[in-house]
Amino acid sequence: MTEKIGRQRPAVPSDAQQRWLKMGLSQAGGKLPLFDRNGREIPARTIQSCLEHGWAEPWFSNPIKPDWLVCKLTDKGRAALGVKP
Template sequence: MRRGLDQPGGKLPLFDENGQRYSARTIRSCIDQGWATPWFDNPIKPDWLVCKLTPTGRALFGRDGG
């Protein structure tokens, strides 16, 4: 999630630094905790959850929701 702090709009990366896709279970857990929210549907890859950080998610790292 920390990598989303530096992404445009707070977008959460879909892949880690080694190119491995993050588990949908991990992403859904972040959504359930209120740390991330679905952002938009990807028409090319409809099974991918494209999410962005919420203000609560930013607060975990000492950043405000702005």
């Protein structure tokens, strides 16, 4: 049995991930929101997956709500959206 050797295709953000990441394009420093446009909290699963792919990174700790992870869009995240850094 032979194995195919080659490059893996780069990960592509899901629709939910893209919606969240795109919100950082218009914010100062690429800040990503904790809530969507309807006031619903962004799912932790979406945020964690984007962090794991390097599309977002933690920005700072929120002293009022330490359990909230404030993130910003990375250059890799911009590239995943097709935007030049």
